[in-house]
Amino acid sequence: MPANETVAVLGASPKPERHSNQAVRALVKNGHRVIPVHPLLKQIAGVPAVQALSRIDDAVNTLTLYVGPERGIKLLKEMIDLKPDRVIMNPGTESEEIEEQLTAQGINVLRACTLVMLRTGQF
Numbered sequence: 001m002p003a004n005e006t007v008a009v010l011g012a013s014p015k016p017e018r019h020s021n022q023a024v025r026a027l028v029k030n031g032h033r034v035i036p037v038h039p040l041l042k043q044i045a046g047v048p049a050v051q052a053l054s055r056i057d058d059a060v061n062t063l064t065l066y067v068g069p070e071r072g073i074k075l076l077k078e079m080i081d082l083k084p085d086r087v088i089m090n091p092g093t094e095s096e097e098i099e100e101q102l103t104a105q106g107i108n109v110l111r112a113c114t115l116v117m118l119r120t121g122q123f
Contacts, residue, residue, distance in 0.1 A: 005032050006058055008084070010075065011066030011093075012036030012044040019090065020066035021045055023114045030118055035060070053078035064088040064114045069095035080105050088114050 007027050013020045024045045027034045035056055036044035043049050050056055053063075053075060063084040065072060072079075072095055079087065079102060086108040089099065099109045117123040 005061040006035065007032045007062045007064060008035045008037055008053065008056060008060045008082070009044075009064050009066065010037045010053065010079075011071075012038050012041075012049060013066070014038070014041055014044055016045075018066075019115060023064060023066070023090075023118075026115060026118045030123070053082050056082060060084040062086050062088060064090060065093040066090055067093060069093065069098065072098050076101055080107070083107070086110060088112055088117070090114055 009020055009024050011020050012024055015021055024034055024036050024047055028047060034047050036047055036049040037053055038044060038049050039051050041049050060082055063079060063082060072093060076098055084107060087102055089109060089111045090113055094111055102109050
Protein backbone atom coordinates (compact mmCIF):
# COMPACT_ATOMS: atom_id res chain seq x y z
CA MET A 1 0.00 0.00 0.00
CA PRO A 2 1.47 3.43 -0.84
CA ALA A 3 2.38 5.97 1.82
CA ASN A 4 -0.30 8.37 3.03
CA GLU A 5 -2.74 5.54 3.62
CA THR A 6 -4.76 5.61 6.84
CA VAL A 7 -3.83 2.79 9.23
CA ALA A 8 -5.62 2.04 12.51
CA VAL A 9 -3.58 0.16 15.12
CA LEU A 10 -5.93 -1.76 17.41
CA GLY A 11 -4.23 -2.57 20.71
CA ALA A 12 -1.61 0.17 20.45
CA SER A 13 0.61 0.23 23.55
CA PRO A 14 2.36 3.16 25.22
CA LYS A 15 5.35 0.90 25.97
CA PRO A 16 8.14 1.41 23.38
CA GLU A 17 9.28 -2.23 23.62
CA ARG A 18 5.85 -3.54 22.52
CA HIS A 19 5.40 -4.46 18.86
CA SER A 20 2.23 -2.38 18.61
CA ASN A 21 4.12 0.73 19.71
CA GLN A 22 6.94 -0.05 17.28
CA ALA A 23 4.32 -0.42 14.53
CA VAL A 24 2.84 3.00 15.28
CA ARG A 25 6.28 4.59 15.05
CA ALA A 26 7.31 2.64 11.92
CA LEU A 27 4.04 3.46 10.15
CA VAL A 28 4.51 7.17 10.87
CA LYS A 29 8.12 6.99 9.70
CA ASN A 30 6.91 5.38 6.46
CA GLY A 31 4.52 8.26 5.78
CA HIS A 32 1.22 6.69 6.79
CA ARG A 33 -1.55 8.46 8.69
CA VAL A 34 -1.79 6.43 11.88
CA ILE A 35 -4.72 6.15 14.27
CA PRO A 36 -3.70 4.29 17.45
CA VAL A 37 -6.65 2.72 19.29
CA HIS A 38 -6.42 2.44 23.08
CA PRO A 39 -9.37 2.55 25.52
CA LEU A 40 -7.67 4.88 28.01
CA LEU A 41 -4.92 6.91 26.37
CA LYS A 42 -5.11 10.15 24.39
CA GLN A 43 -1.87 9.50 22.49
CA ILE A 44 0.60 6.74 21.69
CA ALA A 45 4.19 7.55 20.65
CA GLY A 46 3.15 11.19 20.21
CA VAL A 47 0.29 10.30 17.86
CA PRO A 48 -3.28 11.25 18.86
CA ALA A 49 -5.23 8.12 19.80
CA VAL A 50 -8.91 7.22 19.79
CA GLN A 51 -10.55 5.18 22.52
CA ALA A 52 -12.49 2.79 20.22
CA LEU A 53 -12.74 1.76 16.57
CA SER A 54 -16.26 3.25 16.59
CA ARG A 55 -14.69 6.68 17.20
CA ILE A 56 -12.91 6.65 13.83
CA ASP A 57 -14.85 8.73 11.31
CA ASP A 58 -12.37 8.56 8.43
CA ALA A 59 -11.98 5.81 5.86
CA VAL A 60 -9.36 3.29 7.00
CA ASN A 61 -7.23 1.48 4.44
CA THR A 62 -5.61 -0.95 6.87
CA LEU A 63 -6.55 -2.14 10.34
CA THR A 64 -3.64 -3.88 12.03
CA LEU A 65 -4.48 -6.04 15.04
CA TYR A 66 -2.49 -6.26 18.26
CA VAL A 67 -5.21 -7.76 20.47
CA GLY A 68 -5.66 -11.44 21.24
CA PRO A 69 -8.43 -13.47 19.61
CA GLU A 70 -10.70 -13.33 22.68
CA ARG A 71 -10.60 -9.51 22.70
CA GLY A 72 -10.81 -9.42 18.91
CA ILE A 73 -14.05 -11.41 18.89
CA LYS A 74 -15.61 -8.80 21.21
CA LEU A 75 -14.55 -6.06 18.77
CA LEU A 76 -15.58 -7.89 15.59
CA LYS A 77 -18.70 -5.78 14.95
CA GLU A 78 -16.65 -2.58 15.27
CA MET A 79 -14.06 -4.02 12.85
CA ILE A 80 -16.78 -4.81 10.31
CA ASP A 81 -18.47 -1.43 10.79
CA LEU A 82 -15.11 0.30 10.19
CA LYS A 83 -14.99 -1.30 6.71
CA PRO A 84 -11.19 -1.25 6.27
CA ASP A 85 -9.81 -2.41 2.93
CA ARG A 86 -7.71 -4.99 4.76
CA VAL A 87 -6.98 -6.33 8.22
CA ILE A 88 -3.54 -7.56 9.23
CA MET A 89 -3.59 -10.26 11.91
CA ASN A 90 -0.20 -9.96 13.55
CA PRO A 91 1.29 -13.04 15.25
CA GLY A 92 -0.79 -13.99 18.29
CA THR A 93 -3.96 -12.28 17.04
CA GLU A 94 -5.05 -14.96 14.56
CA SER A 95 -8.64 -16.18 14.77
CA GLU A 96 -10.49 -18.38 12.26
CA GLU A 97 -13.81 -16.87 13.33
CA ILE A 98 -12.66 -13.27 12.90
CA GLU A 99 -11.01 -14.07 9.58
CA GLU A 100 -14.13 -15.84 8.24
CA GLN A 101 -16.49 -13.05 9.29
CA LEU A 102 -14.29 -10.27 7.89
CA THR A 103 -13.77 -12.16 4.63
CA ALA A 104 -17.54 -12.70 4.34
CA GLN A 105 -17.90 -8.90 4.51
CA GLY A 106 -15.46 -8.45 1.63
CA ILE A 107 -12.56 -7.37 3.86
CA ASN A 108 -9.16 -8.74 2.84
CA VAL A 109 -7.41 -10.50 5.76
CA LEU A 110 -3.67 -11.12 5.94
CA ARG A 111 -1.91 -13.25 8.54
CA ALA A 112 1.33 -11.33 8.61
CA CYS A 113 3.52 -9.04 10.69
CA THR A 114 3.12 -5.32 10.11
CA LEU A 115 6.73 -4.64 11.16
CA VAL A 116 8.14 -7.25 8.76
CA MET A 117 5.90 -6.00 5.96
CA LEU A 118 7.16 -2.46 6.48
CA ARG A 119 10.81 -3.53 6.66
CA THR A 120 10.56 -5.59 3.47
CA GLY A 121 8.50 -3.13 1.41
CA GLN A 122 5.42 -5.39 1.37
CA PHE A 123 3.12 -3.09 3.31
